[in-house]
Amino acid sequence: MIVVDIQIKDVSLFQTVTQKFLKKNVYIKKDKIYHISNVEEETIIANTIIDGQGLFMVPGLIDSHMHIESSMCTPENFSDAVLPFGVTTVIADAHEIGNVFGNEGLDYFMSAETELDIFHAIPSSVPSTTPSLETTGGIIGLGEVETLLRNPNVICLGEAMNFKGISYDRESLIAQIIRLVQEKRPTMPLEGHCPKIQGTELSDFLYSGISSDHTHQFPESLKERIENGVFVQLQAKSLTKENIAVIKENNFYEYVSIVTDDIMADELLDGHLDVNLRKAVECGLPIEKAIYMTTYTPARRMSLNDRGIIAPGKLADFILLDDLETFNIKTVYKKGRKVYGTDIGKQDKQDKQDKQDKKEYDYAYYPSHYFDTLSTRKLTLDDVTLKVETDLEKVRCQVIRKFEVGTFTEPITKEIPVIDGCLDWETADCSLLIVMERYGKNRNISYSLVEKPIDSKGAIGTTWAHDHHNIMIMGNTKQDLLKVQHELLDIKGGYCVSLNNDIIGSCPLPLGGIISTAPISILGLKVKEIRQSMRQLGYKNMNEIMSFSTLSLPVSPAIKVTDMGMLDTKTQEFYSLIHEEDGTLLNANTY
Secondary structure (H helix, E strand, C coil): CEEEEEEEEEEEEEECCCCEEEEEEEEEECCEEEEEECCCCCCEEEEEEEECCCCEEEECEEEEEECHHHHCECHHHHHHHHHHHCEEEEEEECHHHHHHHCHHHHHHHHCCCCCCEEEEEECCCCCCCCCCCCCCCCCCCHHHHHHHHCCCCEEEEEEECCHHHHHHCCCCHHHHHHHHHHHHCCCCCEEECCCCCCHHHHHHHHCCCCCEECCCCCHHHHHHHHHCCCEEEECHHHCCHHHHHHHHHHCCHHHEEECCECCCCCHHHCCCHHHHHHHHHHCCCCHHHHHHCCCHHHHHHCCCCCCCCCCCCCECCEEEEEECCCCEEEEEEECCEEEEECCCCHHHHHHHHHHHHHHCCCCCCCCHHHHCCCCCCCCCHHHHCCEEECCCCEEEEEEEEECCCCCCEEEEEEEEEEECCEECHHHCCEEEEEEECCCCCCCEEEEEEEECCCCCCEEEEECCCCCCCCEEEEECCHHHHHHHHHHHHHCCCEEEEEECCEEEEEEECCECCCEECCCHHHHHHHHHHHHHHHHHHCCCCCCHHHHHHHHHCCCCCCEEEECCEEEECCCCEEECCECCCCCEECCCCEC
16 A cells, blocks of 8 residues: 555646646645556545546646746745745745845845745846946846856846847957857857837847847737747736737647746735736636646746646645636645645744744844945035026926836937026926935936926825935925925835825835835735825826836836936937037036
């Protein structure tokens, strides 16, 4: 007789090979699937028998591209948050903590003890461009990459974003990193970030060896990428009826996975990868294909050959659903142990909550200086008054126009009045956007204008500014700009919103200026407060927080801002705020 830990009787099992559900008996021994049969095996005795009638058994969900820091929480709290949503494995690209602390910060993130399996990508773009274009707290160069390559928990090269350096500069840092990875770990997947690139430019990018993309997809780009051998990872904004139709019509299921990329803490209150799975189904993807693209294709992409499929010898990571159509989760098992379920006892739930709440106050794990990272002074009225040298009553300015969908922007020209030698941006339907270097390295400060991003008098400020995470403030009144900048310093980093010179939303992120130690149940409500406050100001986007935070991302089309100025993200050339023939901005570029 063979003794196993669990038998699940007569369950509708998702068979990955056929992508169909069949009635089966599944036997689990320790942390692995032991045996699957059509009938009960008389020679196998189970310590626990689960009646699978009416239940559907699918593999645990695998997110092959995501960033824990986007949820603004620690890996431990992230693990507690996502396991109930059926997510059992993630591949995290911790380039945000890397941009703040370098490899030291990565070591803390990678050594976190979690029930969730967290594998890691090498942050390939710290900084996302070069130190001549943006200032970061940490830099990950060849030496740091070589160290990370020796870590068995590191399984891919994280999203390579510097298009110009990858495609046309063989001696750029990112090009050297790619060659080092190919030499030391030749089978390691190389992940890419290539929005709005097509034709020969796409080939130039792929020639480096990069073979995936997770950026905003459209039907034409999706088809072109897959036909050129790109493994596409679809995040929420790419899950459209049009994109799903391309996948179905061309039978592209093998070359696509569904990912989250960036999920905010308030969104984590309601779901994670399971939400995107359901969205894909709503857009026309058959549920069986959606399960396949959130379990097996990501596992295969990342060479995680011990999961993503329910079969003998594979990890017993699985979900029991009581409704397939709605993907309603009844129970989640991780390595053969129940980690979430409607039948978990009240005491088990209370113990888990007590453990989670305690983490909010567990600062000892991180060095004390991780909670004091804003090496800046408080701005004054003089700092937000833009002095101009010109004889003109109006000057032409380069202005940023943001879109209400996605994170794209475009450059436009506007005439701004000059009064008493100062740029009168407050009356010009513009907001002033300021980025301050906050690591104490050079005290850079840059000024730019954004075309009417908010309707009410107010300002938004954050240190969670992709990817350099310097201080970024934007507002349409001088007083509100000062209000949010002072608030950020007082809370040691985070997000805040001011309306009529009054703080209406504040979310402290004191760990490196980008992370909270609070559990998602608390942090999520604070982030929701920020989102609602931004909407109250009239900020419009499908994801207000990500839209604002990526105004500082110098690899996202088409014009973004760093502590060094406004940047054409394709040519990597800086714009002047004022057209040179019209005048000169006199404000210093350091504070």
